Amino acid sequence: xxxxxxxxxxxxxxxxxxxxxxxxxxxxxxxxxxxxxxxxxxxxxxxxxxxxxxxxxxxxxxxxxxxxxxxxxxxxxxxxxxxxxxxxxxxxxxxxxxxxxxxxxxxxxxxxxxxxxxxxxxxxxxxxxxxxxxxxxxxxxxxxxxxxxxxxxxxxxxxxxxxxxxxxxxxxxxxxxxxxxxxxxxxxxxxxxxxxxxxxxxxxxxxxxxxxxxxxxxxxxxxxxxxxxxxxxxxxxxxxxxxxxxxxxxxxxxxxxxxxxxxxxxxxxxxxxxxxxxxxxxxxxxxxxxxxxxxxxxxxxxxxxxxxxxxxxxxxxxxxxxxxxxxxxxxxxxxxxxxxxxxxxxxxxxxxxxxxxxxxxxxxxxxxxxxxxxxxxxxxxxxxxxxxxxxxxxxxxxxxxxxxxxxxxxxxxxxxxxxxxxxxxxxxxxxxxxxxxxxxxxxxxxxxxxxxxxxxxxxxxxxxxxxxxxxxxxxxxxxxxxxxxxxxxxxxxxxxxxxxxxxxxxxxxxxx
Amino acid sequence: xxxxxxxxxxxxxxxxxxxxxxxxxxxxxxxxxxxxxxxxxxxxxxxxxxxxxxxxxxxxxxxxxxxxxxxxxxxxxxxxxxxxxxxxxxxxxxxxxxxxxxxxxxxxxxxxxxxxxxxxxxxxxxxxxxxxxxxxxxxxxxxxxxxxxxxxxxxxxxxxxxxxxxxxxxxxxxxxxxxxxxxxxxxxxxxxxxxxxxxxxxxxxxxxxxxxxxxxxxxxxxxxxxxxxxxxxxxxxxxxxxxxxxxxxxxxxxxxxxxxxxxxxxxxxxxxxxxxxxxxxxx
Numbered sequence: 001x002x003x004x005x006x007x008x009x010x011x012x013x014x015x016x017x018x019x020x021x022x023x024x025x026x027x028x029x030x031x032x033x034x035x036x037x038x039x040x041x042x043x044x045x046x047x048x049x050x051x052x053x054x055x056x057x058x059x060x061x062x063x064x065x066x067x068x069x070x071x072x073x074x075x076x077x078x079x080x081x082x083x084x085x086x087x088x089x090x091x092x093x094x095x096x097x098x099x100x101x102x103x104x105x106x107x108x109x110x111x112x113x114x115x116x117x118x119x120x121x122x123x124x125x126x127x128x129x130x131x132x133x134x135x136x137x138x139x140x141x142x143x144x145x146x147x148x149x150x151x152x153x154x155x156x157x158x159x160x161x162x163x164x165x166x167x168x169x170x171x172x173x174x175x176x177x178x179x180x181x182x183x184x185x186x187x188x189x190x191x192x193x194x195x196x197x198x199x200x201x202x203x204x205x206x207x208x209x210x211x212x213x214x215x216x217x218x219x220x221x222x223x224x225x226x227x228x229x230x231x232x233x234x235x236x237x238x239x240x241x242x243x244x245x246x247x248x249x250x251x252x253x254x255x256x257x258x259x260x261x262x263x264x265x266x267x268x269x270x271x272x273x274x275x276x277x278x279x280x281x282x283x284x285x286x287x288x289x290x291x292x293x294x295x296x297x298x299x300x301x302x303x304x305x306x307x308x309x310x311x312x313x314x315x316x317x318x319x320x321x322x323x324x325x326x327x328x329x330x331x332x333x334x335x336x337x338x339x340x341x342x343x344x345x346x347x348x349x350x351x352x353x354x355x356x357x358x359x360x361x362x363x364x365x366x367x368x369x370x371x372x373x374x375x376x377x378x379x380x381x382x383x384x385x386x387x388x389x390x391x392x393x394x395x396x397x398x399x400x401x402x403x404x405x406x407x408x409x410x411x412x413x414x415x416x417x418x419x420x421x422x423x424x425x426x427x428x429x430x431x432x433x434x435x436x437x438x439x440x441x442x443x444x445x446x447x448x449x450x451x452x453x454x455x456x457x458x459x460x461x462x463x464x465x466x467x468x469x470x471x472x473x474x475x476x477x478x479x480x481x482x483x484x485x486x487x488x489x490x491x492x493x494x495x496x497x498x499x500x501x502x503x504x505x506x507x508x509x510x511x512x
Numbered sequence: 513x514x515x516x517x518x519x520x521x522x523x524x525x526x527x528x529x530x531x532x533x534x535x536x537x538x539x540x541x542x543x544x545x546x547x548x549x550x551x552x553x554x555x556x557x558x559x560x561x562x563x564x565x566x567x568x569x570x571x572x573x574x575x576x577x578x579x580x581x582x583x584x585x586x587x588x589x590x591x592x593x594x595x596x597x598x599x600x601x602x603x604x605x606x607x608x609x610x611x612x613x614x615x616x617x618x619x620x621x622x623x624x625x626x627x628x629x630x631x632x633x634x635x636x637x638x639x640x641x642x643x644x645x646x647x648x649x650x651x652x653x654x655x656x657x658x659x660x661x662x663x664x665x666x667x668x669x670x671x672x673x674x675x676x677x678x679x680x681x682x683x684x685x686x687x688x689x690x691x692x693x694x695x696x697x698x699x700x701x702x703x704x705x706x707x708x709x710x711x712x713x714x715x716x717x718x719x720x721x722x723x724x725x726x727x728x729x730x731x732x733x734x735x736x737x738x739x740x741x742x743x744x745x746x747x748x749x750x751x752x753x754x755x756x757x758x759x760x761x762x763x764x765x766x767x768x769x770x771x772x773x774x775x776x777x778x779x780x781x782x783x784x785x786x787x788x789x790x791x792x793x794x795x
Binding site: 061300 | 523536633636648701
């Protein structure tokens with residue numbers, strides 16, 4: 001073992017490993033740079049430098065120990081946290097997902113309207129002197145021309161060959177695309193405005209037809225405005241990620257872009273009743289859910305621990321069975337419970353002879369969530385309570401018994417207070433964990449039931465984290481900015497709870 | 513004898529009642545896995561038929577790459593467990609034993625960062641990995657190595673913090689002695705600390721393995737391709753989505769995937785429990 005840590009072989013190994021890693025990182029940084037991902041590229045390059053400096057020189061010994069961990073933390077925890085903070089200051093949502101430059105390009109591309117004349121032509125896609133071009137046939141007037149993005153070249157009728165429908169398929173200098181080329185040509189051709197006459201141009205409708213169109217909006221770069229060429233109205237940057245009419249704020253051009261709106265996502269949470277209402281409701285349920293879960297799991301776990309606190313027959317077998325729910329992969333148990341609560345075929349209704357629609361009624365759904373979490377969580381508290389019960393000095397209990405206390409008094413006055421003192425950090429940790437118990441809610445009820453007719457996103461069993469997930473990744477409007485703001489509020493809440501718990505457990509004392 | 517039974521009978525009543533509560537869903541899965549109809553119905557407590565159809569489906573149907581899913585889960589969870597303990601214990605050792613400038617600040621930052629629930633940053637991680645994909649398709653969104661990195665990084669805060677708790681509880685006398693004898697920090701770590709802490713490291717690796725094996729939502733978002741899925745995501749498809757409510761193969765697949773985890777858990781129960789408490793409770 002020692003030769004791997006000290007000596008020439010170790011040094012050689014170290015140089016090879018660090019060298020290889022640096023090479024890979026440098027390569028990645030380079031390709032990231034080529035894709036204009038400058039922040040990621042810079043991070044990768046700095047990572048490479050840090051690794052090489054740390055392991056090949058003697059800058060700092062502690063760094064040798066924690067640099068891999070710290071780099072991973074920065075990349076996948078601190079980086080995403082900072083990114084979340086940034087996103088929370090933007091109106092980053094469906095309709096405002098792209099950058100401003102991209103939004104301008106998309107608005108221009110969308111602002112194409114058929115010309116009043118409404119003429120359409122048969123045409124053939126191809127190349128004219130190496131440029132994307134179309135060979136247009138005006139069958140009615142027996143006129144033909146080749147058109148590119150910047151010019152229109154008339155072709156005499158006797159210079160073209162026609163197919164059986166009278167559509168020109170060849171012309172001088174024009175090379176039609178083969179079928180194989182057509183398949184890949186969609187993007188490059190559909191964005192081109194082929195010259196027709198004046199402000200009119202031909203835009204493609206499929207591979208063999210085009211319609212005479214006009215641009216309905218014009219971008220005026222020096223004023224940063226869009227002008228409607230048909231009715232003359234002017235859309236300007238409303239400072240909130242959209243081009244809008246000055247007198248009608250709701251008349252906006254799609255799409256918008258990600259614009260900084262600073263604290264608006266946060267103020268919206270506080271002041272907009274459509275956001276605040278559901279959020280308060282979800283928050284209350286989150287707290288109730290986490291509290292009830294901790295209470296029920298702890299109570300059942302403690303009851304079991306007390307019952308099995310004596311070496312009775314079969315204790316080992318009981319113990320093995322009782323930890324099974326905890327040992328089973330929870331994803332699978334949650335899904336199984338989901339099936340058991342089915343109204344028609346579910347085992348729960350069959351067993352009790354009831355016909356309850358568990359997941360359609362808000363209160364039954366809440367009961368189901370608590371019940372399933374009880375099943376999942378009580379073994380944990382059973383295990384730690386039985387451990388802690390043994391840690392209570394027996395002299396204390398004996399002394400109390402000698403003084404004439406009955407078992408109930410002993411439990412209430414001595415055992416329980418001592419247990420609570422020992423376990424309070426774990427109870428708080430459990431509260432914090434269940435506060436964010438995403439898997440349970442997502443897999444069991446999906447947050448439901450909810451009133452879809454009212455356009456509600458939040459369901460009766462949604463907790464903050466599953467609600468946030470829906471806001472960010474849901475089926476309707478996806479609001480990443482608002483979701484990020486709520487995420488950070490949850491973080492502050494959970495961090496405060498956990499810090500309180502840690503202070504109780506006095507871990508902080510070690511470096512206070 | 514009789515008095516003894518009377519005295520302890522309440523203990524047995526409670527234990528048996530809760531055992532039934534524990535076992536009921538598990539029993540239901542077991543009988544469903546042997547039921548060819550594919551439902552999770554409780555028609556009778558004693559199964560009327562024993563069919564291996566569901567198990568055969570998992571291994572013989574080419575559209576259900578069950579073994580690949582299990583392999584993916586084992587590789588991902590195994591690598592995350594191994595790497596996170598290696599990297600995490602080195603960091604924890606530094607924070608716990610070495611003296612350097614900014615140590616206190618580092619610990620406080622670590623404490624705060626490890627509280628950030630990984631799932632809150634999910635959209636940020638998603639966007640970042642989407643970008644990584646554009647220049648490095650092998651480790652970006654939709655790949656197993658990409659998911660592995662996200663798991664490894666996302667759990668690093670908690671792992672370092674947990675391991676630091678353990679390292680603090682291991683007496684420092686031995687490595688101080690090694691230091692006096694002229695050992696360098698790196699030697700102390702590898703030759704004194706790692707062998708001493710190996711049981712603890714094994715427990716943390718195991719917890720990390722189980723945690724990763726159980727992870728659902730990131731795996732679901734990240735791994736779109738059928739052959740890239742983990743067993744949890746793959747099996748979920750039977751009862752939601754394209755197969756719609758096909759409980760038979762789900763039950764069979766869940767049982768097979770759970771058995772190794774349950775066995776490991778039961779056999780190492782004692783250590784795991786001490787690991788669960790030692791991270792946060794001291795003394």
